[in-house]
Amino acid sequence: MTEKSRPLRADAARNRARVLQVAYETFAEEGAGVPIDEIARRAGVGAGTVYRHFPTKESLFQAIVAERLRQVVERTREQAAADPGEGLYAFLFQMAEQGATDLGLTEAFAGIGFDLAAALPEAEKEFTGLMAEILAQAQRAGTVRSDLDAADIKTLIVGLQAMRRFRGDSELMRRVYPVIRAGLAAPEHRSVD
């Protein structure tokens, strides 16, 4: 459907690739708020060139986020297959780490000026599905309390990423992550009343 009707000209293809690569790095460093002109400048092209390949700034951002998600999903599948009980923790840790590096992904995930589910429905669905899967796996393995669902995990990820951003220093972040982990592993707190 949306396949290329004609191959891009050589210079056009080169520029497109450069823009993608630079945008990837720049969104990660500066967040979604970075001006298109800055990305164009870093890529050594004019703003017009960026807009010829991506009709809006948002569409460029979407492309980047989709790629990031793809990577995370892939790595998570591997890790979950290797160790079912640890899969969810490996996932959380990875997402927290990404939150430190990739400001853009953090914002997309937290829904700051960007509706992930609306913009990339399939990617979002796959992502959420994977999360539910590895959560159930971990719960079956007994490493995570059973009264939590995928939405709770998603919420925790948003929190973890915010914390990472706040406390850039990875060493100190490792002080808080164990707390979350202990909380997830804790037995359900049967109501006290």
Added chain:
Amino acid sequence: MTEKSRPLRADAARNRARVLQVAYETFAEEGAGVPIDEIARRAGVGAGTVYRHFPTKESLFQAIVAERLRQVVERTREQAAADPGEGLYAFLFQMAEQGATDLGLTEAFAGIGFDLAAALPEAEKEFTGLMAEILAQAQRAGTVRSDLDAADIKTLIVGLQAMRRFRGDSELMRRVYPVIRAGLAAPEHRSVD
């Protein structure tokens, strides 16, 4: 020093109060990004009037944040005095709740476009001091693991507020809060290696 050299004219005093009140509500609803014009409109005054009382938008925002912090500190002192072991948890819960209601405070706290320590050094110092105090109190009471410090708690607050904002629904937030609490109460995880 900065005391009023002359009492404000009646209309000026009235307008100043209105602006403060409206800004309080508007920053809470919309976050620090809301235009001054919007605050002026809601207060029924011109933008110029806002600027006569507060030289910059930031100074207005500061005034609001300082007031919010004052309230939180006061309530926390009461709660901590009433139940030393629960003081920290009451504080966390309160901060998480504020995060749901007060977008401006959340942003100020997470350091999004606003450096709390630089803008309001005394308030920040008092706040951090109080946190250290009730943390130590809880640790003495044995309700919080002993390998955490005030900076860790601050980090957790940022996370909690981000989660609240993401998951507005207070009922569902109550699904995640217990996880954090369990993690805080868990015994220290002596290194396994």
Added chain:
DNA sequence: ATATAATCGGGGCGCTCGTTCCGTTTTGGA
């Protein structure tokens, strides 16, 4: 080599928003 079409670059438009300016209105003391 040349023509033609694809692509490029960056100046410019339109909009938002913080802040200022100034002609007009209101206040309060004499």
Added chain:
DNA sequence: TCCAAAACGGAACGAGCGCCCCGATTATAT
């Protein structure tokens, strides 16, 4: 009541940024 000082409001300015336009440039088929 009257007037000078204080305060008002909203038009206007400047900066930042998304996006578009168009004359200049470059790739490719012949």
